[in-house]
Amino acid sequence: MTGFMRAFKSALAGLALAGLAAAGLQPAAAQTPPNVLIVGQIAEPKSLDPHAVTAVNDFRILMNVYDGLVRYRDGTLEVEPALAESWEISDDGTVYTFTLRQGVTFHDGSPFNAEAVKFNFDRMLNEDHPQHDTGPFPLAFFFSAVEEVTVEDEYTVTFTLNEPYAPFLSNLAYPTGLIVSPAAVEEHGQDFGRQPSGTGPFKFVEWESNARVVVERNPEYWEGAPQLEAVVFRPITDANTRVAEMLAGGIDLMVEVPPDNIAQFADDPMFQVYEQAGPHVWFLILNMKEGPFQDKAVRQAVNYAINKQVLVENVLQGTAEIAAGPTPPAFAWAYNEALEPYPYDPEKAKELLAEAGYDGEEIVFYVTEGGSGMLNPVAMGTAIQADLAAVGMNVTIETYEWNTFLGEVNAGLEGKADMAEMAWMTNDPDTLPYLTLRTDAFPSEGGFNSGYYSNPEVDTILEQARRATEPEERASLYMQMQEIVHEDAPWAFIANWKQNAVATDRVQNFELQPSFFLLLKDVAKQ
Amino acid sequence: MLAYFLKRLVMAVPVLFGLTIIVFLIMAMIPGDPATAILGAYATPENVARINEQLGLDRSLPEQYFIWLGNMLQGDFGRSYSLNRPVIDEVLERFNATLILAGASLVLCTVFGLLAGIVSAVRQFGWTDRIVTFFVLIGISMPSFWLGLLLILVFAVNLRWLPPSGMYAIYGGGGPLDLLTHLALPAFTLSVVATGVVARLTRAAMLEVLRQDYIRTARAKGLSERRVIYRHAFKAALVSVIPIIGIQAGFVLGGAVYIETVFQWPGIGRMLVQAISTRDLLLVQGGVLVVAASYVLFNLMADMAQHALDPRLKT
Numbered sequence: 001m002t003g004f005m006r007a008f009k010s011a012l013a014g015l016a017l018a019g020l021a022a023a024g025l026q027p028a029a030a031q032t033p034p035n036v037l038i039v040g041q042i043a044e045p046k047s048l049d050p051h052a053v054t055a056v057n058d059f060r061i062l063m064n065v066y067d068g069l070v071r072y073r074d075g076t077l078e079v080e081p082a083l084a085e086s087w088e089i090s091d092d093g094t095v096y097t098f099t100l101r102q103g104v105t106f107h108d109g110s111p112f113n114a115e116a117v118k119f120n121f122d123r124m125l126n127e128d129h130p131q132h133d134t135g136p137f138p139l140a141f142f143f144s145a146v147e148e149v150t151v152e153d154e155y156t157v158t159f160t161l162n163e164p165y166a167p168f169l170s171n172l173a174y175p176t177g178l179i180v181s182p183a184a185v186e187e188h189g190q191d192f193g194r195q196p197s198g199t200g201p202f203k204f205v206e207w208e209s210n211a212r213v214v215v216e217r218n219p220e221y222w223e224g225a226p227q228l229e230a231v232v233f234r235p236i237t238d239a240n241t242r243v244a245e246m247l248a249g250g251i252d253l254m255v256e257v258p259p260d261n262i263a264q265f266a267d268d269p270m271f272q273v274y275e276q277a278g279p280h281v282w283f284l285i286l287n288m289k290e291g292p293f294q295d296k297a298v299r300q301a302v303n304y305a306i307n308k309q310v311l312v313e314n315v316l317q318g319t320a321e322i323a324a325g326p327t328p329p330a331f332a333w334a335y336n337e338a339l340e341p342y343p344y345d346p347e348k349a350k351e352l353l354a355e356a357g358y359d360g361e362e363i364v365f366y367v368t369e370g371g372s373g374m375l376n377p378v379a380m381g382t383a384i385q386a387d388l389a390a391v392g393m394n395v396t397i398e399t400y401e402w403n404t405f406l407g408e409v410n411a412g413l414e415g416k417a418d419m420a421e422m423a424w425m426t427n428d429p430d431t432l433p434y435l436t437l438r439t440d441a442f443p444s445e446g447g448f449n450s451g452y453y454s455n456p457e458v459d460t461i462l463e464q465a466r467r468a469t470e471p472e473e474r475a476s477l478y479m480q481m482q483e484i485v486h487e488d489a490p491w492a493f494i495a496n497w498k499q500n501a502v503a504t505d506r507v508q509n510f511e512l513q514p515s516f517f518l519l520l521k522d523v524a525k526q
Numbered sequence: 527m528l529a530y531f532l533k534r535l536v537m538a539v540p541v542l543f544g545l546t547i548i549v550f551l552i553m554a555m556i557p558g559d560p561a562t563a564i565l566g567a568y569a570t571p572e573n574v575a576r577i578n579e580q581l582g583l584d585r586s587l588p589e590q591y592f593i594w595l596g597n598m599l600q601g602d603f604g605r606s607y608s609l610n611r612p613v614i615d616e617v618l619e620r621f622n623a624t625l626i627l628a629g630a631s632l633v634l635c636t637v638f639g640l641l642a643g644i645v646s647a648v649r650q651f652g653w654t655d656r657i658v659t660f661f662v663l664i665g666i667s668m669p670s671f672w673l674g675l676l677l678i679l680v681f682a683v684n685l686r687w688l689p690p691s692g693m694y695a696i697y698g699g700g701g702p703l704d705l706l707t708h709l710a711l712p713a714f715t716l717s718v719v720a721t722g723v724v725a726r727l728t729r730a731a732m733l734e735v736l737r738q739d740y741i742r743t744a745r746a747k748g749l750s751e752r753r754v755i756y757r758h759a760f761k762a763a764l765v766s767v768i769p770i771i772g773i774q775a776g777f778v779l780g781g782a783v784y785i786e787t788v789f790q791w792p793g794i795g796r797m798l799v800q801a802i803s804t805r806d807l808l809l810v811q812g813g814v815l816v817v818a819a820s821y822v823l824f825n826l827m828a829d830m831a832q833h834a835l836d837p838r839l840k841t
Contacts, residue, residue, distance in 0.1 A: 033697055044800075047610040054566055136580040138564050141573060193610045209611075209619060210792030212696055234696050236790050237800075240675060244690040247683045251696075372566055403558025403805065410562075410569055446570045 032252055035229045037507065037525050039518070040242045040254035044210055044235040047193030050178035051124050051137045055372070056425070059175045060255070060518035061213055061233050065107075066178035066198030069098055069117065070169055072515050077279060077331055077427070079169045083112065083179060083199065093164030093469040100155040104222050106181035107204065108197040114157040118149045119182040121159075131185050134192055139176040143168075164467040166474055167428040174427045175517075201226040201521040210235065227509075227524040246271075246502060252525060253503040253510065255518065259317035259376075265502045274501040276512035279330045280373055281323050281432065282423040284384070284492035285451040287413040292363065293451075297356040299489040302419075303342035305349035305391040306384055312495050315379045320495040325482040326437065327429050328496045330514040333471065334429040336479035339486055341493065349391040363388070363395045366409060366420035371402035373423040375497060381421060384492075395419075412443035412450050420450065423497075425516065429478045434462050437485060453490035531830065538822040542815060546598075549814050550591050553807045559583070560607055560805040581607055594811065604808035608801065613812040616797065621816050623693055624793035626705070627786070628778045630713035635720035635778070636771055642721070643728020643767075648755060650733060658725070666722035670781060674715040674788040681711060691790035712789040716781055720774040727770045731763040738762075765836040772828025776821045 032038050045058045050066055053059070069084040081087075084098040104112040123131045124140040145165040150158040161168065171177060184197035196204045199222070202215035213233040219225045234251060236242040239258045245251045246265075257265065257273075265271040286293040286302065293299050308322045324341040327334060367381035368374055378399065385395045398417070400408060409420045426432050434441065439454040441447025458481055465477040486493070499516050508524045561577035562569040578584045585593070597604060603613040642662060646655040682690035688711055689695065694704050735741065736759055744754045783795030790796075794813050801809035 036697060038696055044609070046608060049610075052610065054564060054568070136564075136577050138573065138577060139568065141568075190605075190610075209609075209616065210623075210797075211692065211694065232696055234692075236691060237796070238787050238790065241678065241691045241788060241790050244675075244678045244683050248686060248690050250689060250691070401558070403562055403803070404556075406562050406566070406569055407558050411571075443571075446572045448570070 032249065034506075035227070035525055036232065037228050037230075037253060037520065037523060038232045038234060038251045039520075040245060040251040041233050041235045042239075042242070042256050043237050045207075045213060045233075048196035048204065048207065048213070049134070049193035050175045050180065050198075051120075051140070052135060052193055053175070054138050056516055059516075061215070062175050062178060063200070063517040064202045064231065064520050065196055065200045065204055065215060066175075066180065067200050068172055068174075068177045068179060069100075070173045070177075072170075072173050072513065072517075074519075075511065075513065076333075077170070077514050078333060079173050082173075087169075089469050093166070093467060094161045096159040096161070096168065097152070098157050098159070100157065101222060102155055104199050105220065106184065106197050106199055107218065108181050108184050108187075110181055110183035112179065112199055113154050114151040115154075116182050117157045117179060118151050119185075120179050121146060121149045123185065124176075131189070134185060134190055137176075139174075142171040142174060142176050164469065166466050166468055167430040170428040173515075202228075202231060205230070221521075223521070226521045228520065231520055246504075249504075252507055253501060255499070255501045257500050257502050259319045262317065262319065262500060262502075270505055272503050272505060272507070272510075274503070274510065274512045275319075275498045276500075276514060277321060277328070277330050277496055277498045278425065278514050278516045279328045279427065280423065280425045280497040280499075280516075281326065281328050281493070282320070282373070282375060282380075282421075282495040282497065283323065283326070284494065285409070285413065285420045285422050286490060286492065287418045287451050288454075288490060289414050289452040291418045292356070292358050292361055293418055295356045295358075296489065297352040298358055299492075300342070301349040301352035301356070301358075301391065302388065302393075302492045303489050304345045304352065305393070306387045306492055306494065307344045308341065308494055309344060311380060311383055315376055315383055316495065316497075319500060320375065320497045323493040323496045325486040325493055326433055326491065327478060327482050330496070331429040331478075334475045334478040336482040338479075339482055342489075346387075346391050353392060358393070360392060360394045363393060363419060364417040365395050365397050366405065366413070366417045367397050367399045368402050368405040368421055369399060371405065371423075373425050373497065374402070374421065375423070375495070377421050380494075384494075409450050410443065410448060412452070414452070419492075422450075427515065429474075430462070430465060433458070433478075433481060433485070434466070437481075437490065438462055451490055453485075453488070455484060455488055458484055458488075530833075531826070534826050534829070538819070538826075541822065542818055545818050546595070546811060546815060547591070549811055550587075550594075550807070553802075553805065553810055554587055556805075558805055560807070563608070563804045563806075594808065598811075603812045606801070606806050606809040608804040608806040608809065613808050616809065617794065617812040617816050620792060620794040620797045620813070621820075623791060624779065624782050624786070624795060625820075626693075627709065627712055627716065627791055627793055628775070628782055630709055631717035631720065631778045632771070632775055634713060634717035635724055635774060638717070639721045639724025639771075640728050640767070642725035644732055644755070644760060646725070647729045647732035647736065659729075662722045662725045665718045666726070668718065670715055670719055671784040671788050673718060674712070674785055677711050677715060678788070693792055712785050712791050715789075716778055716785045719781065720778055723777075724767065724770060724774060728763065728767050731766045732759060735759045735762045761835070765832060768832045768835065769828050772825045775824035775828070779817060779821060779824075 041057055043057050045061055046053050050062045067083045070079045071082040073080040083101050085101050087096055087098045089096055122129045124137045145161040146159055147162045148160045152158055181197035185192045188195040194207055201218055201221045203218045205214040205216050207213045216230040217226050242254050243261045246254050266273045286299050288294055312320045312322055322341045324339040329335045368377045381397055385397055388395045424432050436448045437453050438459050441449040443450055461477050461481045465474050468474045499512055501512055503510055506526045509522045561574040565573050606613050609616055642658050646658040649655045678690045681688045689708050693708050694700055741759055744758050782793055786793040786796040798813045
C-alpha cells in the first residue's frame, strides 16, 4: 500500500520537476529573432497560387511574394503603376496597352516580359490553355471582359475587352491580377500553389503544413530589397489562442484582433494597435418583392429605428464606423461626402410605419452564425431585432451556418425571408452595386440582388459608370447612385468595418492598407 | 488467439465500409457545397456550376462515390480542394500529430487514473480518498477547452513557462525537448477527464476485488499488504479496467478536436473541423476513415490485452 502512495507522490513530484525544467528553458525561446517578422494568420492558406484563391487571409501572404501590373497607391484604393510602368486606354475604353518594366526577373530566374503576362491571363481564361488544368480559378470572372491578350513586343502587351469595363484596372490591382512565373507553373503544374514563384519583395522558402509559411528577402527586388530578412506566416485559427501567442511573445504581428482584446493591447506600452477602415459594408437586405418592405416608408423606418451608434460602439466595440450608404468611405475618390447616415429616430420610424399602415406583420430575419466580414452577426441580429421591436415591428430571427446561409440568401429572399444580414468587401466601387443593386442582377439572372431592388435610373447610372474611362466622370456617377439608393433604402445601411492589427513595439514602419492587404516591404523589426 | 484477432479485423471491414457511405451521404445532405465555400460572396449559380464541373461534383452521387471507392482501393484518396494537396499526405501528417497528443494523454490518464483509483480504494473513506475523489470529480466535470484556455493563461501568458500553441517552436525549433514543452499543456488538458473516469472505475473495481474471499485468504496467509494489493487485487481489477482504457483511447481521439483547436495542435481533429466547414468531402472521408480504423484497432488491442490477462477468457 505504501508503495502505491510512494509511486503516486513521486509521480506528482516528477510532474512538478518537468514544470520547473520547462520554466528554465522557455523564456529565451519565446523571444522572436530580430529582423524576422512572425505574423499570426487566421488560417492555413489554401494555396499560394494567387489565381486559385479567394480569401483575404491568403492575399496577405501573396501580396508580398508577387506583383501585379498595377497596385493600389499606399494608403488609398487608387491605382498606380507596378510591373507596368505606364498604360494607355483607347477612346472607346476597350483597348488597354501596357508598357512593362524592364529587367525584372521572377524568383526562379526566368524573365518577366509580355509573354509572361499573356501566359498568366490565358491560363486563367482560356480553357484550351495547356496549364488551364492547374486551376480552378474561382475569381477568373474578374477578367471575363478580356477577349484577348496580345504581345506587341517584349515589353508591350495589349488587353482587348469585349466592352468598356472601367473597373478593369482595379481588378488588375487585386490579387487575382498578380503575375506568376510561367516557368514555375510549367515545372510544378498542380503543385505550383505550394511552390510559388513571383517577382515580389519576398521569395518563397518553405511551407510546412499547419505550422508555417516562410518567405525571405528578395535582394534583387526592382524597388529595392526589403528591410526584413524573412517573414514567417503562422496559422492560428482560434482567436483566443492568437491573442495568447501575442501576449506570450510568440508572434510579432496579428490581424483580426477580437474586439474584446483591443483595449487590453491599447493600454499596454509593449504593443501598438493599428486600425484602418476598409472597403467593407455591413447591411441588411430588405425583400422588396413581397411583404411590408415593398413600401419605401417601411424600409426607411427600419433605417431610422436601428441604433447604429450602439451597434458599432457596444456590439462591435468600436471596430466599425456607422455606414451612411451603399459605398464605403474607403473609396474616397468615389464616395459621396454629402451623404448622412439615417439618424437614430424611433419616433420618426413609428410615424413612417403608421403612415405605411404596417400592423405588426411578422418579419422573418435571416441571421448567420459567422462568415467572412460578418463581424458579430448573431449579437448584431439580436440587437437589431430589439431595436425594431421597440418601434412595434415583429421580427423573427432564423439563424443559419454561413455556407447554408449564403446558399439561401444568394438564391433570393422571395418566399423565405423579409430581411437578411450581409457584408461585402470589394476592390472597386463598381463591384458591389453592380452585382447587388441592378435589375439585371436579380438572382434569377445570376446576380446577387437578393432583395429585388429595381430602379431604372440606378441601372442606367451603373452601366454608364462602367463605360466611363475618366475617373472624375465615374466618381460623379457613383455619387449620384449613392444618393438615390440612400433615399430608396433597399438596404438598412449599418456599418463599415475597420480592420485592426496589433504589433509588438519592436515592429516599425508598419501600416494597414484600406485594401485590407498586408504589405511588409517597408517593415523593419529590432 | 491469432484466429480471434484476424476474425475481429475482418469484421471491422464492413463497419468501415458502411462508415464511408454514411459520411458520404451526410456530406451530400448538409446544405452548402464546396463551390460556395470557395467562392464565398461571389457564389453565383453560374460560378458555382463552373467550379463544380472542374471539381467533378456535377456527376451523380453514386457515380462520385464509386469513383472515390475505386480510387481509394487502389490507394488514391484523391486531392483535397480546400488544401490543394493529396488527401493521404495531409491525413497521415495530421494523424501522426494526433497520435502523439492522444498517446501522451493516454499514458497520463492511465498512470494517474490507475494510481488515483488504487490509492482511493485502499484508503476508502479516508482523507486521501476524499481529496483524490474531490479532484477527480472536478476533473471530470470541467469542460476541457475551458481548462485549456486557463492553463494557457497561467503557464504561457503569465508565467511564460510553456508555449501557448503549436507543436514545434516556429523559429529555430525542432527536437524532442521542443516537442515536449509544446506537448505538456495540451496532453495534460486532454487527459484530465479520462484520468477521472479511469480513476473512478479503478476505484470501483478495486473495492469489489478487495471484498472477495481470496483477498481475505491472502491476508490471512500473512502476505504483506503491498503484495496482496499489487499481486492479487490489482491484477484482477485490471481485467475490468483495461476495456475502459480502450474506450478512453477513442475518447481522447474524439476530445482532441477541441484541444487541437484551443492549442493549435496540427492534428486530425482540427483538420476535420476545417474540412467540414469548407465541405471538403474527400478530406473528410479520408480523415474519418483513419480515425475510425484506429478506434477499431484500439478497442481490439484492449480486448487482446484483456484476453492475455484474464485466464477465464482463454480458449
